[in-house]
Amino acid sequence: MTLTPVLARLDDGLDDALARLMALLRIPSISTDPAYKGDCDAAADWLVQDLESIGFDASKRATPGHPMVVAHGGEGGPHLLFYGHYDVQPVDPLELWDADPFAPAIEDTPKGKVIRGRGTSDDKGQLMTFVEAMRAWVAEHGALPCRITIFLEGEEESGSPSLVPFMKENAEELKADFAMICDTTMFDGKVPAITTQLRxxxxxxxxxxxxxxxxxxxxxxxxxxxxxxxxxxxxxxxxxxxxxxxxxxxxxxxPELPDEIRAQWQALAFDHARFLGDVGLSVPAGEVDRTPLEKLWSRxxxxxxxxxxxxxxxxxxxxxxxxxxxxxxxxxxxxxxxxxxxxxxxxxxxxxxxxxxxxxxxxxxxxGASRMPTDDPAFEAARQALSDEWGMEAAFIGSGGSIPIAGHFQQVLGMNSMLIGFGRDDDQIHSPNEKYDLESFHKGMRSWARILAALAR
Missing domain, CATH: 3.30.70.360 (Alpha-Beta Plaits)
Incomplete structure (x- = not known):
């Protein structure tokens, strides 16, 4: 199965992909507010139907809280599990939104076109980049490039109380060679990246x-x-x-930072003066013998x-x-x-x-922290696929924060994760007027198609 026609199909079908994303975004699946329980169910149902339309064996699974969506498709090659979440944050304060949070729209901005609305970046827009890549593979070749399990949660924004029990009860079904997590950003809004270290x-x-x-x-x-x-x-x-x-x-x-990772981080040319200046500071604190990115990501x-x-x-x-x-x-x-x-x-x-x-x-x-094995050839293959799509060298980066699901995959299912997302720091997630760049959505779909082609080989 060749990649080039899949990429062409994603380009030609961008308007249809956006229409599907808009339909999902209109569902106010706010997980923390009991008043929206029916909407969370509706979002899960929408995803099941959409995945079935691609050819996945998809189902909605009950939990004590909001349902999980689990889908299986493809055969042969590596077994990959893709994780995302369909629930969203509350929209308060509503008066600070420029438009209805659940009436998504394409907007022109000085930096380019964006998709505006709650959940666009966190995490429905990111989630659908993967689903659309799968749709294009099936439409073009009649099959997925390898065996894929999709695992979508409905409680990420409300503490994931059902997640670990569900994973333990369904460990054999969910376990794969790698997990793919889409709930992350690029570096400095422009450099594609795989997050491999989480504090x-x-x-x-x-x-x-x-x-x-x-x-x-x-x-x-x-x-x-x-x-x-x-x-x-x-x-x-x-x-x-x-x-x-x-x-x-x-x-x-x-641990000390491996030399090759340190070289990648240095090549990012992180401007710590601007980073601190944006919040009214000027002098780096912390360990005096460490670089700014080390302090943020690996110390x-x-x-x-x-x-x-x-x-x-x-x-x-x-x-x-x-x-x-x-x-x-x-x-x-x-x-x-x-x-x-x-x-x-x-x-x-x-x-x-x-x-x-x-x-x-x-x-x-x-x-505890999570650290992924960047010496595994699959990680380098995914990094090269990102570099090819974005026309610049992708990087293995760290995260100063914590993404609990990556640790759960390691501890409960015994598998590592590739954290690959296309969000930007100015997406205003959890805030009024959340957005997702149209470029992130379009090239995100193409990126996943490339990554899957590379891993399937």
Whole structure:
């Protein structure tokens, strides 16, 4: 089966592909709001019917929440699983939208044509790039290029409560050679990329208690222990003067960046001055001996996300507080163990507690990082396919955030993922006036067709 006629069919059928995407976008499948349960069901039904029209054996699967869509097609070659989600974020505040969020339209902008509406980029537009590539393969050759399973979720935007149980119950059916995940972006809005490193996350809450009640600082100040002062010292001690994190054993399992990946990242010419300048900053923080992209993608972090205690209202109230609290997040990489780091954080706090102050650690939870084997020839084949489509060298990149599904595929199904998406940083996902570039949709379809041809070989 040759690729060239498939690409030509995608070009010729762009208007029809857009019409199908618009139909899916009109369904307000907001998963977090029970009022839209029927719409989530309708979106799942729409996808089942569309996949069946291509020739997939597709079905809607019930869960305690919104349904999953599972479809199987093709035979021979590698077995690939494609994951996406059909649910979307709420549209509030509605008054900030320029048009009805569920009346999608093509708009001209100074940067080119965009598809405007809720779900265009996250994740219906991205999801349909893959489906349209499959449609073109079948229309042109009467068959898919290899064995493909499609797995679409309806609760990604509401925490995925049904996802892991469903995966465990259906592990044998879902397991494949690789997973393909479309819920990502290109680098700097223009460089095609495969995300191969995702940081994990450990979230901690710390509550320190000193006196039994808030005290008058004139009567007790200078004699009674102030838990806010204790908390400030504990948090300040999380980093040394060079930006390294001081928890015992924190860097156990943190790998060094392979030379070939470091060279790719350097070639991206990341403008950290512009990146920081966009948010009113100018000087990079963090480990002084690491490059900006290393700090963002491949190094672990410890950040204080919130801190409170005492009186914070209008005016002034001279109290010495009974309690002081903070929320701290650790972004993890490599083989860092969230449980071991939690234990190290507890020791860090307890070693610095003076008399008359106690510590509690409510609501802590974490998950490890995900790292994909870029030395596997399939990854290089996919990267070259992206390079061919976009006319520039694609890159293996990292992500400072966490995409839990990639970790679930590794831990539950024992398979690695290629995270390939065509979103851009200005797509305004989760915000009013979300959009997806028409170029991203068109070249996204062509990119998947090329990737599948490369992997099927």
């Amino acid at each position: 994990g996350l450990l979230a901690e809450e710390l509550v320190l208690t000193g006196p039994s009640r808030d005290l008058h600082s004139g009567m007790y100040g200078g004699l009674a222990r102030n838990p806010i002062s204790v908390l400030a010292k504990i948090l300040a001690d999380l980093h040394d003067e060079n930006g390294r994190i001081t928890l015992d054993g924190f860097y156990d399992g943190v 672990p972090t410890a950040e204080v996300n919130g801190i409170w205690g005492g009186y914070t209202g209008a005016g002034f109230k001279t109290v010495l507080p009974s309690k002081a609290s903070a929320k701290i997040s650790f972004r993890l990489v490599g083989e860092q163990d969230p449980e071991a780091i939690h234990a190290a954080f507890v020791r860090h706090v307890e070693d610095r507690l003076p008399d008359d102050v106690t510590a509690e650690f409510p609501n802590g939870h974490g998950a």
